[in-house]
Amino acid sequence: MTQDTAQPVAAVGDAPRPPDGTDPALLMELYRQMVLIRRFEEKCQEMYTKAKIGGFLHLYIGEEATGVGAVSALREGDHIFTHYRDHGHAIARGLDINALMAELFGKVTGTGKGLGGSMHFADASKQFWGGYALVGCHLLLAVGTALGDTMQRKPGVTMVFFGDGATNGGEFYEALNFAQLWKLPVVFVCENNLYAMGTPLEVHSSVTEIYRKAAAFDMRAERVDGNDVLVMREAALRAVDHARSGQGPVLLEAMTYRFRGHSAQDVQKYRSKEDVERRRSGDPIEVFRRQLLAWGVIAAADLRTLEHTIDDQVEAAVQFAEASDEPGVEWIRQSGVYAAAITVDPPIHGE
Amino acid sequence: MTTTEQTLLEAIRGAMHDALAWDARVVVLGEDVAVKGGVFLATDGLLERFGALRVIDMPIAEAGIVGVAIGMALHGLRPVAEIQFADYLYPAIDQILNEAARMRYRSNGDWNCPLVIRAPFGGGIHGALYHSQSVEALFTSTPGLKVVVPATPHDARGLLLAAIADPDPVLFLEHKRLYRTLRGPVATGQGATVPLGVAACRRPGRDVSIITYGAMVHESLRAADALAHEGVDLEVIDLRTLVPLDRDAVLATVRRTGRALIVSEDNLTGGFAGEIAAVIAEHGFADLDAPVRRLAAPDVPAVPFSETLEDAFMVSAAKIMTAARELARY
Numbered sequence: 033m034t035q036d037t038a039q040p041v042a043a044v045g046d047a048p049r050p051p052d053g054t055d056p057a058l059l060m061e062l063y064r065q066m067v068l069i070r071r072f073e074e075k076c077q078e079m080y081t082k083a084k085i086g087g088f089l090h091l092y093i094g095e096e097a098t099g100v101g102a103v104s105a106l107r108e109g110d111h112i113f114t115h116y117r118d119h120g121h122a123i124a125r126g127l128d129i130n131a132l133m134a135e136l137f138g139k140v141t142g143t144g145k146g147l148g149g150s151m152h153f154a155d156a157s158k159q160f161w162g163g164y165a166l167v168g169c170h171l172l173l174a175v176g177t178a179l180g181d182t183m184q185r186k187p188g189v190t191m192v193f194f195g196d197g198a199t200n201g202g203e204f205y206e207a208l209n210f211a212q213l214w215k216l217p218v219v220f221v222c223e224n225n226l227y228a229m230g231t232p233l234e235v236h237s238s239v240t241e242i243y244r245k246a247a248a249f250d251m252r253a254e255r256v257d258g259n260d261v262l263v264m265r266e267a268a269l270r271a272v273d274h275a276r277s278g279q280g281p282v283l284l285e286a287m288t289y290r291f292r293g294h295s296a297q298d299v300q301k302y303r304s305k306e307d308v309e310r311r312r313s314g315d316p317i318e319v320f321r322r323q324l325l326a327w328g329v330i331a332a333a334d335l336r337t338l339e340h341t342i343d344d345q346v347e348a349a350v351q352f353a354e355a356s357d358e359p360g361v362e363w364i365r366q367s368g369v370y371a372a373a374i375t376v377d378p379p380i381h382g383e
Numbered sequence: 384m385t386t387t388e389q390t391l392l393e394a395i396r397g398a399m400h401d402a403l404a405w406d407a408r409v410v411v412l413g414e415d416v417a418v419k420g421g422v423f424l425a426t427d428g429l430l431e432r433f434g435a436l437r438v439i440d441m442p443i444a445e446a447g448i449v450g451v452a453i454g455m456a457l458h459g460l461r462p463v464a465e466i467q468f469a470d471y472l473y474p475a476i477d478q479i480l481n482e483a484a485r486m487r488y489r490s491n492g493d494w495n496c497p498l499v500i501r502a503p504f505g506g507g508i509h510g511a512l513y514h515s516q517s518v519e520a521l522f523t524s525t526p527g528l529k530v531v532v533p534a535t536p537h538d539a540r541g542l543l544l545a546a547i548a549d550p551d552p553v554l555f556l557e558h559k560r561l562y563r564t565l566r567g568p569v570a571t572g573q574g575a576t577v578p579l580g581v582a583a584c585r586r587p588g589r590d591v592s593i594i595t596y597g598a599m600v601h602e603s604l605r606a607a608d609a610l611a612h613e614g615v616d617l618e619v620i621d622l623r624t625l626v627p628l629d630r631d632a633v634l635a636t637v638r639r640t641g642r643a644l645i646v647s648e649d650n651l652t653g654g655f656a657g658e659i660a661a662v663i664a665e666h667g668f669a670d671l672d673a674p675v676r677r678l679a680a681p682d683v684p685a686v687p688f689s690e691t692l693e694d695a696f697m698v699s700a701a702k703i704m705t706a707a708r709e710l711a712r713y
Binding site: 144147148152156164170171172173176177178179181190203207209210213369371 | 410451490495
């Protein structure tokens with residue numbers, strides 16, 4: 033059943049106190065992750081401009097509350113699949129930022145030893161199955177790990193992130209249909225940032241309230257304010273509980289906004305500077321920071337200390353990446369095309 | 384180990400049955416594989432024996448079948464996905480080429496994607512546009528994927544068991560015309576696998592090497608028997624797997640005969656026969672007494688329906704005889 037919690041994307045007000053029972057340490061951790069993603073990516077942009085990072089760079093800046101809130105609802109043993117704008121989810125899942133920066137530099141110490149780059153962060157040890165660049169293709173893989181958990185009677189939940197643009201492709205419908213048919217433990221998180229690259233939502237989708245697409249499958253769905261990390265977390269917790277308890281998948285539509293271009297080269301003809309500036313005034317990190325101070329959860333001095341520590345960590349990640357080796361050319365083959373060298377015996381005669 | 388007479392279809396069904404029985408990680412999924420037992424009945428009886436969590440009826444949405452199987456494979460299972468006809472692989476091609484084939488490489492060897500995709504292929508059954516094509520060349524050009532084409536019941540069982548045990552994704556192409564028309568001895572038992580990447584010499588000969596796979600192995604053997612009466616002695620090499628390719632076997636047969644006729648049911652241009660020709664040209668040139676010759680289907684976009692036209696399309700023993708005779712005389 034769909035559940036209409038549709039709201040326009042609202043600036044988050046300064047609530048008088050944090051939600052009941054929220055551990056201050058958790059609030060700090062959520063804030064730390066959001067700032068780490070922001071500072072990491074600001075550094076990415078700087079390194080891209082200095083040509084230390086090449087290729088394509090898709091920044092998550094502005095959407096941090098969605099990824100951090102959603103991933104915080106998962107446990108160890110749960111699975112994550114995501115799209116090419118994957119830095120935020122990787123950092124929220126706890127992947128080592130040294131290895132992530134090294135991957136962006138194309139170094140052998142990267143998460144993919146320099147084979148993947150920005151769009152393909154991954155870490156099997158954390159069941160972070162990586163970023164996928166064809167929008168929607170990975171939704172089916174996520175259904176597969178969830179079916180694997182169901183088959184093996186494991187308690188895992190699979191969370192899969194994708195954009196509003198991906199919901200127009202066939203794989204979205206294939207994935208939702210089968211997941212609901214089998215009541216599989218999948219949480220589909222649509223990060224609706226209002227643009228499929230440069231195409232506005234109302235130009236690319238016949239239904240602009242993406243969560244309503246779940247109605248076709250009788251799937252539970254919610255639209256939530258993805259710019260409020262606590263709202264996002266609460267919605268994700270509800271969805272994960274629903275999925276883990278065998279009641280089936282959930283589609284969460286997280287309303288969010290990307291402050292930067294689609295990629296580093298995007299001149300953004302599809303939206304005005306004024307629109308972007310207006311959105312920036314509701315920066316999820318700034319809003320959350322003001323809330324933490326207003327709630328008296330943490331002193332301003334301690335926040336500044338935390339932010340300095342993060343800056344140092346990001347700087348250290350750059351130094352780590354700079355100091356790391358390039359992969360040797362032998363890696364082009366040694367990185368595993370097949371499981372083992374193919375040995376070919378003489379032909380069998382006259383079988 | 385015992386040997387029984389089976390059709391190609393029975394051998395394939397038996398291999399899946401035994402793999403499900405021996406390994407709890409194996410799961411069979413696809414359109415109609417459970418209740419119906421498969422469009423060709425290749426999975427008949429498996430649901431009753433192994434239950435609905437191991438033998439899964441999927442929606443008829445090929446990207447979904449393959450994508451879900453990839454997710455299961457990443458998670459440590461051994462899915463065997465059936466695509467009803469090889470022509471239907473196209474809706475799943477992104478999942479196969481962009482995702483399955485790259486999992487190991489993108490993860491630097493960390494991730495296994497032990498997936499088997501079975502698909503009936505090939506013409507000669509009046510299937511026309513969407514039920515007849517040979518699709519192997521689309522897949523042999525993507526490293527990371529293995530491509531297997533059994534030509535005998537024994538190999539169908541042995542290669543399928545090897546493919547299921549293989550830690551990498553395997554496309555397993557079964558010639559549908561052979562399913563029930565071909566019978567042969569099949570060694571059963573857990574050890575009776577046929578390794579991927581090893582060709583078989585089906586008929587030793589002195590004059591011309593026929594290098595082929597799938598149903599064309601049998602057309603080639605018929606041609607060889609007929610030409611023997613004319614004093615032309617053909618050697619027939621069954622590649623069995625296209626990737627990995629047994630290059631040594633290809634080069635060894637050319638060394639023996641000095642003449643190579645590559646026979647494929649696929650279209651000529653861009654087909655896998657061209658790759659074999661290139662291997663011989665690059666590495667076996669000094670052994671050649673005649674130009675390398677390819678015999679393949681005409682470059683038209685589909686197998687036509689009309690019996691006359693389909694016969695004209697298909698490579699046959701008669702066409703192989705003509706080509707081999709010319710090559711022997713060169």
